[in-house]
Amino acid sequence: MINPVWLRSFCTLVEVGHFTRTAERLHMTQSGVSQHVRKLEQHLERSLLIRQGKRFTLTDAGSRLYREASAIVESLSDLERRIGADPLHDGVVRIMSPGSVGLKLYPHLLELQRRHPKLVMDYRFAPNADVERAIADYRVDVGIMTSPSSLDEVGIKPVGEEPLLLVTPKNMSEPRWEQLMELGFVDHPDGAHHAGLLLGANYPEFHHSNQFPLAGFSNQISLILQPVSMGLGFTVLPAYAVEAFPARELVQTHRLSKPASETLLLCFRRNQPVANRVRTVIEAMREGLGLGAGDSH
Structure with missing residues (x-):
């Protein structure tokens, strides 16, 4: 040669x-x-x-x-x-997060892509464990998690808090324990965890979400509130998922006396240089979460 x-x-x-x-x-x-x-x-x-x-x-x-x-x-x-070359607005950026924060961020990032069509968003919804593994395996450029990482390869940085809300059918104004027991729980992949954080802090009777009759289950974040809106049960969800539900007028959200929330953690591959296009997206993610500009790691 x-x-x-x-x-x-x-x-x-x-x-x-x-x-x-x-x-x-x-x-x-x-x-x-x-x-x-x-x-x-x-x-x-x-x-x-x-x-x-x-x-x-x-x-x-x-x-x-x-x-x-x-x-x-x-x-x-x-x-x-x-x-x-390391352009600010050119290339694919791979993002992964739980569904609730994804519902908040994805439209915001699409608006960024509309302004810069060569900056392409590859956004996946996934639970924390999948986000963590994808970061460690170089399959994702940046992610959001709601629990600390157990892997040395994954670095994290707090970027916000997402309140948890009790959501019931529209006709329930002050949810008493007996009413929740009668309604039943609409479960989802993080249902037990979310219920434990919010209901455990506000109802002395609460020990585990299994105490409630099962009123349904969905692993699609956009569908979890559908049965609640039809009066078929109640659930506990992060605020962004509730905001994104198109029929919010058919459900009642409750901010209980002892608030509970999840910390949103920006996650990235530790010790890996951050490309400029990824920095651009991280700043847009911070803006989408109502935060000011900050360093990308």
Whole structure:
């Protein structure tokens, strides 16, 4: 295989037409340029130049090589520029978070993409364990979790709090324990955890969400409140999920006397440089959560 550095020296020499000026342009010595040309000739077993002091003319083989090689050298130079570039608004950014905060952030990030169409959002909803694993395995650029990471590879930084809300059918104004027991619990993947945080702080009778009759289950964040809106049960959800429900007028949210919330944790691959496009998205995520600008890690 031909050494591309030799090709670059040869093509530059042909374009400049002078060994000394070629050496200056490439920040080399004149003997270095001559050596690259000789190595090319030895490799190809063809004379490429007819030397005339510090000037030269091309042989037929030299002319053919220049026609073919100039496009290759330009392509390699363009590749170097593209790889070395670190644009703010160009490229795919892979994001993963639990569904509730995702419902809040995804429309905000799509607006960012609308302004910068080359900045493409790849947004996945997933539970904390999947977010953590995806960050560790380099499958995601940045994520949001609501629990600390157990993996050394994953760094975290608090970026906000999301309140938990008790949500009942519209006709329930002050939810008593007996009413909740009669209604039953609409469960979801984080249902036991959320109920434990909020109901455990406000109802002495509460021990576990299994105490309630099961009124339904959904793993789709946008559908969990559907049965609640139909009077079929109650649930506990983060505030962003409640805000995103299109029929909010059919449910009643309750902020109990002892509030409970989840800490939102920005998560990233520890000790990995952050690309500028990812920094752009992180700042947009902070804005979407109502926070000011901050460092990206």
